Amino acid sequence: MEAIFFRSLAAEIGPLLKGRRIEKIFGPAPGVWTFKLQAKGETLHLLFRPAKSAGHLFLSPVKPDNPAIPTAQVMWFRKHLQGRRLLDFHTDWTNLKIAWELTPSRVNDFNYILFDLRTEVSLTTQLPDSFAAAVEWPAFEDILANNEIWRQYPHISPPLRKHLHSLPEAEAHAQYLNLAAGMNDQFHLGQDSAHSIPLTWKTGNHDRTYSSALEAANASGQSALFQQLNTEAGREDNTRLKRERKRLRRNLSRLEQEEERLRSFIQDKIMAEALQAELYRFKQEEGLENVTVSHPEHGEMTVPMNRFLTPTENMERYFRLAAKGERGLRHVKRRRKQLHSELNDLERGRLPERQTTRETAMPAPTLPKRYRGIAASVFTSTDGFTIIRGRNKKANHDIISKAASAFDYWFHLQDGPSSHVILRRDHPNREIPQTTLEQAAALCALKSYRKEDTKATVMYAQVKDVRKVKGFAHGQVRVDSVIGTIQVDMKSSRQLESKLAK
Structure with missing residues (x-):
């Protein structure tokens, strides 16, 4: 993460998390951490992945999938952190570090949780001296002349030098003074958010612009990290x-x-x-x-x-x-x-049952990892998206309660019984082409009481807005928020199943 952007992010996320209780800690993958925090209304997760050049620290309403059995390191953090609150925050932003004070604990003397965007998250009794050090800014001329200036001034990053070199000298000097003074109210992310880092300056004509650093960090992190975790699961x-x-x-x-x-x-x-x-x-x-x-x-x-x-x-x-x-x-x-x-x-890509000490859902043939053991059919849209459809009431219940991610899309006939259909998304910000939405809706309508009609209306929502209600039969749910509806032409959709089936 770029240092000047991190300064703005720390100034926003630090006070936002003050007073929140750490409810649980997860380790979705090696080097990736999820902290479930107390929040009013929607669940809040702090996600952290350190990296030398592109670390992530952001907030998300959903958490990545986690191993059935947590690692020893996760259990250690749970022992020392669970139930404690975050208090005042401190930053060493030039070195990409932010720390929060912790409420006292009966089991340890750790006073701070420290996030180092380059290396790790850790607990410590006192902060390093660098947190109290004053930030020095070099002369503008030295920045342009010295390629290695970042070694002495880590906040003068190579991306910043490259940006200043691309501007006319007077404009570059003025922008440098504004950045040093913290006078930046817009934040930018490249068009390919999964492979670009958020910055306080534009890098191209197709950048996405955000009014807060936290919004930019969330967009970058959700696109990159969720996609990376899905890729690692496939690997x-x-x-x-x-x-x-x-x-x-x-x-x-x-x-x-x-x-x-x-x-x-x-x-x-x-x-x-x-x-x-x-x-x-x-x-x-x-x-x-x-x-x-x-x-x-x-x-x-x-x-x-x-x-x-x-x-x-x-x-x-x-x-x-x-x-x-x-x-x-x-x-x-x-x-x-x-x-x-x-x-x-x-x-055909079908994996056998894993033998574990805990009961886990096992995959039906060719289904994604989380859907194993569920009676469901799998399809691939013409845009390459995976679509899963339940074959019976129990499967309709299980694909929501056991398998689907909170940010996946759920489809169901609007006015009567039908199969439940899940359209998988790699991360919460992933956009879905209209063609894929229509194909998922058609697959849902083809397994409904409207299958012999000429038209059908299918609604869709995020899985996090679909709730199983105690006492309801399998497959019956309550939908808190509908994204929209899609009209399906049943006649033109008859051959869709065989076309999209894996």
Whole structure:
């Protein structure tokens, strides 16, 4: 994060969070933190991800998905922070640091929570001396002449120098004085908010402009961080996919070896039958190591014997091994079919059930990670967005209560029963093309009591505004706020399911 922008952000977010209680701490991914804060009305989350050049500190009404089991570090922070309130804030903005005082605790002596945008969040008993240091500003001429000035003055960042160099000297000097005095009332974010950082100056004609630093930080963070977490979740699935594929192929190879061993057992049946045919010749003999016998179909053969067993016991042993081989081959056949089925599922991107100590929802084939175990169909819009539709009442209930993100879109017929449809969004600010909205609405109408009509009206809302009410049947909900409605032409939508189905 750029230092001068961070100065404005700290001045806004510091007093805003004063007095709020920390209700819970989450760790959605390594190096990413979510602090659920006390708030009137809508839930408030402080999200933090440190990084050398593009750290994030912003507020969001929704939190990212979290692992079923929190890490030891998360549990440590919960022990030392949960239930404490944030008090006065302090900044070392040139080094991208902000800290809040904490209410006293009975379990520790930590007085501050410190966010360093470059490295980490930590608890400390006292703040570093840099928090009390006065900020010095170099001469304008030195900024233009010295490429390494940021080493002595970290708030004179390379993006700032680049911006000042791009302006006429007089204009650049005036803007530098305004920035040093804190006279900036507009904040800017590049058109690709997921890959740009918020600044106090414009970088192009297509920048988005915000009236507060917090708004710009929220837009940047929600676009970049939620998208990054979704990408990492997909990367984790790809790694697991490769691991599972390797495991199945290894098991198939072992199955081939087992089949060869079992077939050798079945060959023992021939020797048992040959012994049975001529058992009368040496039934009373002992200590035989092998005998030469003639099989009615396979002719003469030499049969190895266990000298510690009688001829009759040797014959029975060969029959038992043959029976074991036949039983084993039936199992091998079933197991091979199962392994090939699992391998085919993997080739289609379907992952098997995770074995965990907690009960978790498992995926239906090809469904995104959070929808596993839910009876739902998955579609891809022509714009590339994932759409999930419940197949029954329980699935309609589960996709809202267990799987959908708070910022996903939910669709339902406006005037009667229908399936519940979820349109996935990577982050709260993601814009959805009208074509995708219409396709999601059509998929909803095609599984409703209006499916044979010519027209249907479908409403849609954010999932966070759709509530399950205690006592209602599965699939029945209350909608607090509707974004809009879409008219669906049922005749033109008949072939949509097969077109969009994965």
